[in-house]
Amino acid sequence: xxxxxxxxxxxxxxxxxxxxxxxxxxxxxxxxxxxxxxxxxxxxxxxxxxxxxxxxxxxxxxxxxxxxxxxxxxxxxxxxxxxxxxxxxxxxxxxxxxxxxxxxxxxxxxxxxxxxxxxxxxxxxxxxxxxxxxxxxxxxxxxxxxxxxx
Amino acid sequence: xxxxxxxxxxxxxxxxxxxxxxxxxxxxxxxxxxxxxxxxxxxxxxxxxxxxxxxxxxxxxxxxxxxxxxxxxxxxxxxxxxxxxxxxxxxxxxxxxxxxxxxxxxxxxxxxxxxxxxxxxxxxxxxxxxxxxxxxxxxxxxxxxxxxxxxxxxxxxxxxxxxxxxxxxxxxxxxxxxxxxxxxxxxxxxxxxxxxxxxxxxxxxxxxxxxxxxxxxxxxxxxxxxxxxxxxxxxxxxxxxxxxxxxxxxxxxxxxxxxxxxxxxxxxxxxxxxxxxxxxxxxxxxxxxxxxxxxxxxxxxxxxxxxxxxxxxxxxxxxxxxxxxxxxxxxxxxxxxxxxxxxxxxxxxxxxxxxxxxxxxxxxxxxxxxxxxxxxxxxxxxxxxxxxxxxxxxxxxxxxxxxxxxxxxxxxxxxxxxxxxxxxxxxxxxxxxxxxxxxxxxxxxxxxxxxxxxxxxxxxxxxxxxxxxxxxxxxxxxxxxxxxxxxxxxxxxxxxxxxxxxxxxxxxxxxxxxxxxxxxxxxxxxxxxxxxxxxxxxxxxxxxxxxxxxxxxxxxxxxxxxxxxxxxxxxxxxxxxxxxxxxxxxxxxxxxxxxxxxxxxxxxxxxxxxxxxxxxxxxxxxxxxxxxxxxxxxxxxxxxxxxxxxxxxxxxxxx
Numbered sequence: 001x002x003x004x005x006x007x008x009x010x011x012x013x014x015x016x017x018x019x020x021x022x023x024x025x026x027x028x029x030x031x032x033x034x035x036x037x038x039x040x041x042x043x044x045x046x047x048x049x050x051x052x053x054x055x056x057x058x059x060x061x062x063x064x065x066x067x068x069x070x071x072x073x074x075x076x077x078x079x080x081x082x083x084x085x086x087x088x089x090x091x092x093x094x095x096x097x098x099x100x101x102x103x104x105x106x107x108x109x110x111x112x113x114x115x116x117x118x119x120x121x122x123x124x125x126x127x128x129x130x131x132x133x134x135x136x137x138x139x140x141x142x143x144x145x146x147x148x149x150x
Numbered sequence: 151x152x153x154x155x156x157x158x159x160x161x162x163x164x165x166x167x168x169x170x171x172x173x174x175x176x177x178x179x180x181x182x183x184x185x186x187x188x189x190x191x192x193x194x195x196x197x198x199x200x201x202x203x204x205x206x207x208x209x210x211x212x213x214x215x216x217x218x219x220x221x222x223x224x225x226x227x228x229x230x231x232x233x234x235x236x237x238x239x240x241x242x243x244x245x246x247x248x249x250x251x252x253x254x255x256x257x258x259x260x261x262x263x264x265x266x267x268x269x270x271x272x273x274x275x276x277x278x279x280x281x282x283x284x285x286x287x288x289x290x291x292x293x294x295x296x297x298x299x300x301x302x303x304x305x306x307x308x309x310x311x312x313x314x315x316x317x318x319x320x321x322x323x324x325x326x327x328x329x330x331x332x333x334x335x336x337x338x339x340x341x342x343x344x345x346x347x348x349x350x351x352x353x354x355x356x357x358x359x360x361x362x363x364x365x366x367x368x369x370x371x372x373x374x375x376x377x378x379x380x381x382x383x384x385x386x387x388x389x390x391x392x393x394x395x396x397x398x399x400x401x402x403x404x405x406x407x408x409x410x411x412x413x414x415x416x417x418x419x420x421x422x423x424x425x426x427x428x429x430x431x432x433x434x435x436x437x438x439x440x441x442x443x444x445x446x447x448x449x450x451x452x453x454x455x456x457x458x459x460x461x462x463x464x465x466x467x468x469x470x471x472x473x474x475x476x477x478x479x480x481x482x483x484x485x486x487x488x489x490x491x492x493x494x495x496x497x498x499x500x501x502x503x504x505x506x507x508x509x510x511x512x513x514x515x516x517x518x519x520x521x522x523x524x525x526x527x528x529x530x531x532x533x534x535x536x537x538x539x540x541x542x543x544x545x546x547x548x549x550x551x552x553x554x555x556x557x558x559x560x561x562x563x564x565x566x567x568x569x570x571x572x573x574x575x576x577x578x579x580x581x582x583x584x585x586x587x588x589x590x591x592x593x594x595x596x597x598x599x600x601x602x603x604x605x606x607x608x609x610x611x612x613x614x615x616x617x618x619x620x621x622x623x624x625x626x627x628x629x630x631x632x633x634x635x636x637x638x639x640x641x642x643x644x645x646x647x648x649x650x651x652x653x654x655x656x657x658x659x660x661x662x663x664x665x666x667x668x669x670x671x672x673x674x675x676x677x678x679x680x681x682x683x684x685x686x687x688x689x690x691x692x693x694x695x696x697x698x699x700x701x702x703x704x705x706x707x708x709x710x711x712x713x714x715x716x717x718x719x720x721x722x723x724x725x726x727x728x729x730x731x732x733x734x735x736x737x738x739x740x741x742x743x744x745x746x747x748x749x750x751x752x753x754x755x756x757x758x759x760x761x762x763x764x765x766x767x768x769x770x771x772x773x774x775x776x777x778x779x780x781x782x783x784x785x786x787x788x789x790x791x792x793x794x795x796x797x798x799x800x801x802x803x804x805x
Contacts, residue, residue, distance in 0.1 A: 011805060016222075017681060018661075024220045027249030035255045035264050038271065039246070040801050041221070043725065043793055046743075047777030052802060059805040072656050075681070076776035077745035086781070111681065112663050118254070 008062040008128040010037040010121070013048045015079070018069035018110045025114030033118040034125040037065070044068060046079025050090045053104060062134040063103045065124060067117075070108040080108065102127070103134060154273055155186040155211040157202055159193035159218035161248055166191075168252040170262040174217070177266045183277050186211060193218050194227055202228065203235035211237065213276040217245040217269045238281035240724070240792065245272040274800040282724040282791055287771040289375035290474035291715045294319065296367055296654075299327020300697060301479035301689025301704040303349050308708035310358035314715060317471060318353060319381060320363045322410075324428035325350055327481055331411060333511035333519075335697060336561040337592035343427060343514070350429040364434055368468060370657050371747075373774060374684030375474045375720045383467040387435035388421075392459035395431035397423065399451035399460065407439050409516070413506040415524060416516025421451045421460075426514060435460075475684045475711040478668060479704065480654060482690040485540040485548065485644040493539065493612045493641060499525040500619055501612060501639045503539075504558055511565050521569050523638055526617065529570055530637030534621045535559045535577040536609050540644030542580060548644040550665070553694040555642035556583045560593045562640060563602035575602040576634060578609050578623055586696065605632065612639060645694040660685050668692050678707040686710050725792035726773040727780060734765040734787045740779035741766065748772035749779060 014020045020041050026033065042048055045068025053064045066087060068080040084106065091101040105124055109117045156178050160166035171189045179187045186209045190198045193216055205211060214237065216228045221244040229239035247265040255261040293309050295302045298320030306318045318325065330350075332342035353359050362381055369380040388399075400419045409418035411425050418424070420440040423433045441448040442462060452460040484503055487496030495501045500523050502510075513519040523530055537559050541552040556579065563575035582604070584590040596602045609623040621634040647666035648654075655662045660680040661669040668691050671679040678686050688704040689695070695703070714720075729740075731754065741749045752767035766788070768779075777790040786795070 009805065011802065020220075021222060021681075024222060024246075024249040027220075027253035030253055032256060033254055035251075035257070035260045038264070038267060038805070039250055040271070040798065041793075042777065042798065043790070044776040044778065047781060047790065047793060049781045049795075052798060055799060055802045056805065059802055061805060072652075073661065074745075075659055076774055076778070077659070079745065079776050079778050082743065082778055082781070111661055112669060 006133055008036050008125060008133070009060055010063045010065060010124060010128060011056040011061040012037050012039045012065035012067060013042050013045070013052065014039050014065075014109075015045045015068035015075070016041055016043050017075035018073065018108070019067040019117065021111035022109040022113045022117045025111065026118045027114075029114055031114055031118040033121045036125050037121050044074065044076050044079035045083035046074075046076070046081075048083060050086065050093075053087075053090065057099065057103070057134060057136070062131070063105065063124060063128040065105045065107065065120075067107045067109050067120075070110055073110065099134075099136070100131060102131060152183055153185045153210060153212040154183045154215060154276060155202070155205050155209060155213070156184055156215045156217060156269060156273065157193055157205075158187070158189040158247075158269070159198070159216065160189065160191045161218060161252075162191060165218070165248050165252045168255060168258055168261045169247060169265045170258060173262055174265050174269065178269050178273070181270060181273055183273055185209060194224050199227070199231040202231050206232060206235035206237045212241065213279060214242040215245055215269060215272045215276055216242065217247045217265065217272070219248040220244075220246045220250070240282040241276065241279050243272045243276040243279065245269045270804050271801040274804040275797045278794065278796040278800045280791065285722040285724050285726065285770050286719045287375055287722055289715060289717055289720050290377075290472050291315070292317070292471070292473045293475045293477065293711050293715075294377070294379055294471070294473040295477045295479060297327070297479035297481055297689070297691065298322075298325030298361075298363065299479060299481045299689060300329040300346065300349075301481065301691075301700045302327070302477070303346075303353055304701050304704035305477045305479060305688050305708045306359050307349060307352055307356065308705050309711060310356045312712050313358060314712070315358050315360070317360050317362060317381075317473065319365055319367060320361070321366045322424065323364050323386070323422075323432075323434045324424050324430070325353060325361065325363060326425070326428070328505070329697060330425060330427070331413070331505060331512070332508050333513075333515075334561065334565060336557045337586070337588040339561070339564075343512075347427045350427065354429045361430065363430060367654065367657060370476070370659070373746075373772070374682075374714070376771070377473050377476060377684065378470060379473060379476070380468055380470050383469065385437075385464040385466050386432065387437070387460065387462055387464050388433055389459040389461050389464075390430070390432050392457045393432045394457050394459075395423070396456065397433075398454050398456065400433055402450050402454045404448070404450060405439055405441055407436070412509045412516045413503070415506055415509050435462075475686065475714055476658065477686045477688055477704075477707045477711065478654070478658065478660070478680075478691055479688040479707075480648050480651065480691040482645045482694065483648055485546070485646055489546055490539055490641065490643070493536065493609065493639070494614070494619075495539075495641055495643075498612070498614055498619060498639075499523075500637065501641065503641050503643045504555070504562065507562055507640045511562075511569065519569070521566060521638070528637075530573065532574045532576065532634065532636045533566055533638045533640065534609075534619075534634055534636040535562060535575065535640045535642065537577065537579045537642045538608075539641035541642070546644070548646065548665070550694070551583060552642070552645040553583070554645070554696045556593065557586070557589055557696065559640075559642050560584075560596040560602070564596045564600045567600045567602065576636075577602055577604045578607055579604060580606070580608065586698070607632070645690060647691065651691065658682065658685055678703055678710055684714065722771075723775070723792075725775040725790070726770055727768045727775065727777065727788050727790050729766045729768055730787040730789065731765045733785055735785060736764045736766070737784065738766060739782045739784065740788060743778040743782040745776065745778060746772055746774045748774070
């Protein structure tokens with residue numbers, strides 16, 4: 001169903017202190033990873049709202065990553081716990097409205113984990129490639145909230 | 151907002167070799183809001199910054215995007231330049247096309263496309279940026295130093311010398327740390343205690359230093375310039391004000407247990423001063439081993455104390471202090487005994503580690519400076535030293551080099567030769583790493599003048615045969631198997647972070663590496679700062695290092711604190727939350743989500759003073775700008791400056 005030469009588009013909301021710095025480290029040590037990811041820097045993973053994720057899907061993202069500091073290591077203390085709780089719930093909502101929850105990833109990458117960041121992106125790109133392009137009108141899950149065609 | 155200027159940096163070939171800069175310029179100039187685009191080899195250079203400044207003034211730019219390296223690297227540089235050109239610095243954003251594009255992708259076409267997309271997102275964001283004013287907060291000119299080893303002592307003394315009131319926190323009963331345990335120090339063989347104890351006394355006598363021994367950090371709140379720390383004073387059961395330090399109590403105490411200070415080779419009492427030169431010279435009762443606390447009998451110390459200083463009712467005490475900066479100097483521990491099973495460490499009495507050997511060498515140590523086998527108290531004839539016992543061994547979880555073992559093993563072999571003439575000292579090593587002033591010469595002296603035998607190779611196994619230890623190893627230079635009958639084996643065990651280093655890091659909000667060493671803000675250029683403003687690092691808590699390096703870093707950390715304290719006020723980034731008071735309904739969900747307790751309540755009253763409503767108010771000096779409240783607010787009444795919904799959605803909108 002995917003067009004030829006299609007490459008997924010992945011939006012990553014990453015916290016300034018851990019994952020953004022981890023992504024920088026991946027660059028500093030010249031690792032290489034799939035270019036399909038675009039990073040949006042936020043102060044904390046707890047700053048990301050479900051609306052942003054929905055908007056990203058609306059604007060053509062095939063998957064969204066939210067990544068911050070490891071549990072216990074949040075620069076602000078507890079922001080990543082808020083994100084974890086929020087998006088655990090939100091994934092259930094995604095299923096309900098008919099978006100495959102596997103299109104939303106949560107991961108913890110610290111400032112020293114450049115390698116983990118690169119691997120994460122590669123893995124994510126591969127899995128999203130097999131999920132295919134996100135197209136809401138012909139989705140995906142058989143959630144009870146799946147919209148009918150109009 | 152029209153009038154955005156975009157400045158694309160080549161970063162020499164760092165960006166330009168994978169990103170087609172000219173094509174980027176061409177594409178970006180087509181964007182609606184962009185009125186000026188240019189590129190330059192090094193935007194961060196002074197001519198590069200001048201290009202930005204001139205364009206801001208000549209083209210009347212209302213926003214700037216610099217497409218270059220990570221904003222963590224140069225955002226400040228460019229914001230400063232914008233400010234100098236008369237543009238509010240917060241109307242500048244960076245697009246990270248180096249670390250997150252040119253350095254990680256190799257296909258030029260794809261990297262160029264991605265760079266264009268990243269710039270497009272930054273341009274979209276900057277159109278929604280608002281001019282912001284920096285926040286000024288006062289600085290408390292007091293410092294907290296955590297850890298009373300040589301690192302903490304040096305930092306505290308430097309700060310005190312500059313007149314800064316300093317709290318020195320130490321969790322054991324005395325300051326001194328590992329350095330107090332050492333006998334002589336490489337490469338000069340000066341006596342460790344002789345050079346350390348005068349510093350310890352200076353700490354005790356300095357009017358600017360408040361010493362908190364037998365105390366731990368309980369909690370840290372606040373931010374740079376304004377930390378509020380809670381310190382737990384563990385109950386000593388000895389009144390510090392009454393005690394004269396006569397030591398009668400520890401003479402008479404009937405309980406004997408292995409002494410931590412002597413690494414378990416010597417004994418101490420249940421009420422004890424860890425070593426004779428301890429500062430402060432005040433004993434503590436070890437509740438776990440004291441007969442009174444265990445069985446409700448004894449109270450001998452109370453009976454003999456001429457000052458009436460013993461107080462079994464003493465409780466842990468919590469005190470709160472306000473400080474402007476924190477230096478973390480919590481030191482290291484050695485690899486635990488159970489990790490090296492094949493060497494019998496922990497099973498064979500005569501397999502010991504470097505610190506245990508150090509205590510044996512010390513004239514004030516448990517053996518009064520004689521090298522004796524722990525098993526039978528006899529002087530050894532053959533001593534084997536094994537380097538890298540744990541270090542440089544990924545299988546043991548320590549792939550790094552502990553940095554000091556080559557040197558102290560050479561020193562051990564030398565001191566052993568001095569103490570026991572005729573003894574054979576055999577050192578197994580992987581490589582000799584003797585980088586340091588006078589270090590290589592020192593190792594050569596051990597080898598050539600003092601006659602220690604250095605064998606390049608690893609030891610595979612140690613087992614007991616009679617009262618000897620059989621050391622099986624290999625000499626990789628001759629390619630032969632070796633078997634040595636040793637009387638004593640000394641392991642240069644790996645230096646590891648303190649067991650609770652991660653917990654402390656989490657209390658302080660600083661980061662740590664995969665092993666638990668605290669991470670510096672930049673591995674080369676900011677080696678004493680942490681990612682948290684106002685928290686600095688000194689000593690082995692950051693990475694293994696020798697005494698001169700520790701002292702240098704400790705003084706470096708102190709000078710960073712002094713630089714911070716040279717300001718009356720600190721300028722903070724205005725990346726904070728603001729409440730829309732008109733629409734706030736006063737549900738205060740934000741109050742609960744705020745990790746910094748920055749949200750207070752504000753009453754809104756009409757002209758005649760009647761209460762209309764209560765709304766949330768963000769304290770600008772306290773807010774850390776995490777944005778948790780923004781997401782929590784149901785009405786969307788809170789805006790996080792710098793990362794507002796408008797800005798972030800603008801980025802998403804142009805995907």
